Every structure is written in structure tokens, then in C-alpha cells.
Amino acid sequence: MNKELNYLDRNEFNFTPSDEVVNAIKNFDIRKLAFYTRIYDEGKKSIFSEFLAEYYGIDEKQILLGYGAEDLLKMAVHYFLTGEDGNRKMFIPKFSWWYYKSIADEVNGNTMLYPVYETDDSFAYDFEALKKMIDEEQPKIMLVASPNNPTGNGLTVDELELLAQMLPETSVMLVDEAYASYVTSDISYIKDMIERHPNIIFCRTLSKFYGLPGLRWGFGFVGKGEMMERFGRYANKYLGYDRLSEEVAIAAIKSESHYREIANVMDEARAMYTEEIGPLPGFKVYKSIANFILIKYPIELKEALEAEFASQSYKVKFMNEPDINTHMRITLGRREQNRLVCDVIKRIALNNK
Template sequence: MDNMNEIMLDRNENQYGPAPECYEALRKANLEQLSLYSREFLRGRKSELSYTLAQRMGIPEERLLLSYGSEGMLKQVVHCYLHKNEVILLPRQSWWYYKKVASEVFGKEVEYSLIEQNGRFEYDAKQICDLYDKHYPQLVLIASPNNPTGSSISQKDLAAVINHCASAIIVLDEAYYGFTSESNDHLRELLDTHQRLVIMRTFSKYYALAGLRIGYTCVGEGLDQLVAFSARYLGFNQLSEKIALAALNAPEYYRTIAEKMRIDKEMFHNGFALLPGFTVFPSEANFILVRYPVPLKKTLEEGLKQRGIVVKFLNDPGLEDCMRITIGTREQDTSVMNAFNEIVGQGAMGSQAHELVNNR
């Protein structure tokens, strides 16, 4: 099948695309200014985007850092604070790139596990605190919501970890922020009470601007070294900033998309429940984790490939029988669920699942 017609649901991209306001900002951009550096410093700001984000979050602008996606800030944090043989504590069932960045500075990785219980993968604050007492890590990384499990750490458990791991730098990766809640209340409270806290977010997922590579990070008052390390003398990408600002000013567009995704996650949950051996885990992000019968793996891979559907089959320890499916548009999601029904569903169960999808 032509790549242009494939349904690519393997990289957690927002298939709905950015708000119309973003396209309008691009059309209206003054391209003559591309030859000039930012002059925001004349207004007492680092940049218009960082100023706006800081105002919305109720923090000083100097504590709001911009980066090349949250990936860029992850690198900066690790390269700034983690040195050879120093320990970073990170989740086992999570983004492989965390380990890659730690290896760049020859850091020592110690993993904690998300516990499968109550029908989901949950953070275990006691386990994290026990490992902290044993290894005294320089960095403790928490992804919330976590990729690929879709689960978030509770505010109670997060507070317990932060309070217990007092000497460590806590890195909270909120790349999938927004799909369930847009609240910043927890952010301000956390930054006020923990000076060695890093909270990373991005415009790539919720705001559908992955190609622009815009990340932003809030840091506690005890991380002046990171603030200095991340400083940009000549400013940020002005065109990217304008588009990001336009996205911030289109909240209803993104809330509508988040609601469509919520409905489709429910559809997947109900649809897969009718296929023997399949389980969908609850997700607070724009993807779902699906457990499938291992003997069907080759059949699933070949069947999806024939239909031009690309999802992520996982090989991570403990997740070898799982796949991650990005939530796409309504049309894409319906096609994907119907494809599974065709590949797997036989008899009454397949017919019931097909009917459930098409009668939404």
C-alpha cells in the first residue's frame, strides 16, 4: 500500500493536527523578520512564549525554560547533573530514550517497576523510596502519564516520593499532559515546596506540533545551574513561538479533540473486550496499551501490514505481549478496530465487536 494511505499509529502523534489558528499564524508571519534575532530582552523578557507560559502557570519567567522538544530538555538535565557512575532512578516499563540519554554520560541506571494491579500499571511510591535509600540517586525520573502504559502517578504518591527523595533532583516528564486534565494547580504547589524539581512538557502531543519541536520546562529555585546551562543568548525560534502561542489561544479546539479521543479509547476498550485474550489498559494519554495472545503476534503483524495499519509492537521486559496504539481520528480508529475484528474475530464475538464499532 502507498505510504500516503497508511494509518500510522505507532509514534503517538496527534492525527487531528494543530488548531486552525496555528495555520493562520503561519500565513500571517512576517518572513522579513527571519533575518533578525529576538528583541524580547528589550521588553524585560526572555521570549514572548516563555513569558506567556510563565504567566499562565503563575511562576517567574526565569523558571520557565524552552527547549527543542522535551527531548532537548531531558538531555540538558541529564548532561547538567548526572556524571559518570552516578545513579539515575527510572521506570522499567517506559520510554527507551531515558536510558539512551543516561548512557551518554555513563550514568548508572537503576530501574523501578510499575506494578500491574487493579487492571492497570500503577506507580509504587514505597518501591521508589526504598531504591532511593539503597542507591542514593542523583536523579529520579517519573513519567506521568507514562509511555507506554498510559498511567499517571497519583498526587499522593508523587508527594511521598518528592518528600522522601529530598537530596535527589526529581524529573517529572509530563509530555502527555492535557489529554485528561489541563490544570496547573499541582505544578505551582510542587514547585513551591520542592526546589530541586524539573517538570517537562511539550507542544508535540496535545497541541499537535511535533514537527516544530517545542518543549517547555518549569524548574524549582534550587536548580540555578540548569537555568544557566539552558540559557539562550540569541533567543528561541521566533516562528515556532508564534505558532505555539496561537495553539495556546485555541483551547476549545484541543478540548474537543481530547473528548473525541476519550470516546475512542472507550470504543477500543469495549471492542477489544469482545475479542478473546485481549485487554486494554486505562490510559490518560493519546494512546492505549493492548495485551494480546502471543500466539497471534505474527497473524496480527501480517494482517495489519496488509491493511496498511502501523502500530507499535513492544519488546520491553514484561510487555512482550503488548502493543501500543496511538489514538487517531475517528475514521482511523474505526478502521483499526474493524481490522482487528477481521483478523481475529470469528463467529459471534467478531460480529458483536464489528457492530459495536459501527453503531457508535
Template structure:
């Protein structure tokens, strides 16, 4: 459905952003001179790929050569998976989380890659990766790639830097590790582990985006930091003549507005707590802990049709999950505090009237 056909629908099924834009981003767009489009971003003489990758390199303490830019995290994910799963003649394997973004499997299949899955399990209100089982699969299946999503979509769980290091220490140096951190920064702001991690484990690439924490999915801008063993990917992914100048400036303005977005993340944390406080006491409901901008909720399946109708009446779109193991779950993006209250009310009143 095209949102422009339904301007009054509230989309909480796409993990988009509902708060204001940082003032610096608005100023940057207004003061941008179209004259800047008359030259390329790349500066050959200085050996600089682009203004944004230079900025990101300095911010994350990673050489600019190892910073990758893309048309959203999706673009970098697709190109790195295509690059490494299509090498050689044999079918190659990627290991991904059992519950995860559908896109991983789909892009692996585009190059005939085989997808294997490692399990997650429930521990109280958390989902967790089954790390011993992941290690067994790494040992026995010897996959060419391993994907860790932190935080994971749709389960909302994430890995601490120490857990990432523990996993990487068990990975064969020939296995390329992708860490999809699209939903990072909502619950922790540490970026200092990235540079030492890719230096110690050069078979690793960490992918981030401006779409979630920085609330700019329509900008289509993602970035990544890659270890030195991914050199074949460098050629594959390089935007030879640089990137889009306006997007780059907006990206830098977003990074400079991190404090602004941390305040929004704090508001989201309050509302995640509200979801748990209001819904966890209800029979058959369970709101999982989430480190992202959405909550995953288990609900009594008998309520499915009533809930679908109640949300449709309110013109709110949420995601009714429909995959093995998660068929009685809803994934709901955090909206503004007012909208979140409306959603909680829909769930509570449907439960009350059942």
C-alpha cells in the same frame, strides 16, 4: 522507513496527531512577517528571555526566569540529564520507571550514568507505579536523579498531583526530580499545581511539550518549569539570544487554542472507551486505561504473526512491543475515529479467524 516514501501508510506507532490543526495556528503562520526574523527574540533592556517563555510564565504563574524552552521535550530531557549526571567524578545514578520510554536510559548512558529501575504493577485495567518500592530504592540507592513520567509511555498511567507531592516529600533534597509530562492534558486540564510544586520542592523540573496534546511534533518545541535548586541547569540550557520567533508565535497560538484541543482529547477519550468495550470481552485481550493519546493492548502472542500481516495488509503501522514484561503487548496511537474503528476491526477479525 521514511513516510514520504510511503504516503499511504498510516503511522500509529509514534504517538503523533491525526486531527485538524487549530485555526489560530494557521492564521498565525499566514500572517507572520519574515521581517520579524531580522531581530533577536531576547529583549535585554526588559530582561525578557523570549516572548513564549514570558507567555508561559504568566499562564503557569511561574517567573519567566524559571521557564525553559527546548527543541522538543527530548532536548530538555537530554540536557537536564546530561547536566546533572555528569557533575563530579563518580558515576551518578538515575532512577526511572521499569517500563518507560527507551530514550531515558539511552541519554543517561551517553554520560556514563547508571540507570536503576522502579517497578510498575498491574491493578485491574491499570498500570501503577510501585511507590513503596520506589521509596525503598530512593532510601537505599540514594540516586542523583529520579524520573517520573506522568502519563507514562507505554503504560498510559499517570500520577495525581497529590501522589506527586507524596513522592517528592520522600525525596532527598540533593536528588533532582524530573517529571516528564509530555502526555499530559489528555485526561485532566489542571495546571495550577505546578507553580506551588516547584516552589515547595525546588529540586524538581516539570517538562511539557507541544508535540502531543497540541499535536505539533514537527514544530519541535518543548518547555519546562524548574525549581530554584536547578540553577546549574539554567546556564546549561539557556538559549542566550532567545528562541525561534515563528515557533514562539505558533506555540502561543497553540496555548490560546487549548479549548480546541480539549475537544479533540474528548474525542480520543470516546475512542479509548470504544477500544475497551470492543476488545476487553475477547479472550486474551486487555486494553489498559490510558491517560495519553495511545492505548496499550495485551493480545494472545499466538496471534502475533497474523496480526502483523493483517495490519500490513491494511497499511497501518502499530507498535509491537518487544521488551521484557511487555512482549505480548501492542501500543497503538489514537487516530481519527474512522481509523480507530478500522484498527479495532483488524484486531477483532484476526481473533475471530484464529
């Protein structure tokens, strides 16, 4: 009988959900499915958006809900790249998720890569070069991924603020924060930034830190002003959202401590990879603040690595994009999964000296 595959190539969740999430499903009142979720009397979207408003201290009207963060990203890109001004330019990081370009292509958007350079142990933005690009091209959207997939690097709040100040108010700063909860539990900067910048959108998800990619919940926050008010009306689902999933979503966010413990397991894995794989000849382990780690390896070992992982019923992501095609991205999983992956890499590296 074949072993069950261990998927460490998709940045999914290899742990168990919190007890609060399990109980929310077990105790759900099925009769609620007979009614729409929208709180008509108060003009609110759902009990989830109402919860988020209180949790983040943000006006409920500035909250977006979607079918995963990908839904919010797609709606924003399609909406703003098809505006009356005809500006279809969108900036995306040089090394980033292929999906960004794909959704821009769907509306004939013109994507332009802004510079990201490799450092000793990470990747970083060239802010001076980016400022020059913004001044010359005047993009409609500048997409920022923090932390970024597949590189694992992120931006500080001060760096996000610097980027926001670079953009004209007619441009939109679209911030993909799918992995942000791994960085810090501080969320106060979101409210501060959307109050100062009417042209900013933050997108988050329950798929990564909260381990619910199958639930398909994304949420976001927008600045105030006419431009974002119009987008909010476009993105809003008038009759509301899934009654069961919104209760599960609330339960997940309320059980932060459970997921923070899992994040600590991932911290251990990052340290293990850095200490044990980093010194191997031809290998480089990059600093990551997401639920995956990027490792550069000698390309001549690729076939042996793929074969050995397959024999162990494991899958990791071998990158094939330009300038990053000698790298593999590995989802951080349970301790035994992380240990096996590390041992496979060491065995192949040492056997092929």
C-alpha cells in the same frame, strides 16, 4: 498505487491544527526573522517564555525552553549526572520510554529500574519499595513519567507530592509530562510544587496534546534555588529561539478548546477499545490517559495481526521489551482510523479461535 500509510505507532497527531495556529503561520511577519527573539531589555528568553510565565503564573526565570521535551530531558540528565559530586545514578520506571536510559548511557550514567506493577486495568507504582530504593541508593535523578509511555498510567498530584517528599534535596525529581494535558486542564499544581520543592523539574511539550511534533517546542518549569539557577543558565539559549515557531506555539496554547475537542474523540476511542476488544479471549485493554492505548493480545496472533495491518496500510507498535512483549501500543487517531484498527483486531481474533 499504494495507499498512504497511517502511522498509529508513533503517538503523533492525525488531526488538523487549530485555525489560530494556521493563521499564526499565514500572518507571520517575515521581517521578524532578521532579529533575535531575546527580549534583552527585560532579560527574558523569548515572547514564548514570557507568555508561559503569565499563563502558568510562574516567574519567567523558572521557565525552560528547548527543542522538544526530549531536549530538556537530555540537558537535565547530562547536566546532573556529570556533576562534581560524582553521583551518576538515575531511577527510571520499569516500563518506560527507551530514550531515558539512552541519554543516561551517553554520560555513563547508572540507570536503575524502580518497580511498577500491573493492576486489573492499569499499572501502578510500588511506593513502599521505591522509598526503600531511594534510601539505599540515593539517586541523583529520579525520572517520573506521568502519563507514562507505553503503559498509559499516570500519577495524581498527591502521588507526585509523595514522591517529591521521598527525595533528598540533593537529588533531582525530573517529571516528564509530555501527555499531561490529556489528563486535566488544571495546571496550578505545577506552581505549587516548584515553590515547595527546589529540586524539581517539570517537562512539557507541544508535540502531543497540541499536535505539533514537527514544531519541536518543549518547555519546562524548575524549582527555586542555587542548583536550579545553575541548570537554568546552562540550558538557556542566550540569543533566543525561533521567531516563527514561538508565535505558533502561543497560538496553539491559546486554542485549547480545539484540542480539547480532539481529546474527546480519543476518549471515545478508549471506550470503544475497552468495550469491544477487552472481552475478546486472551486480550486485555489497559486504562490510558494519554493519546495512545496499550492492549495485551495472544502472542500467537502477532503474525496475522501484522499482516492484516500492513494490508490496510496501517502501522501500530508491537512491543518487544521484556515482560511487555505480548502487547501492542496504538496511537489514538481519527474516528475512522480507530474504527478500522478495532475491526482488524476483532476480525483476526475471531478468525483464529
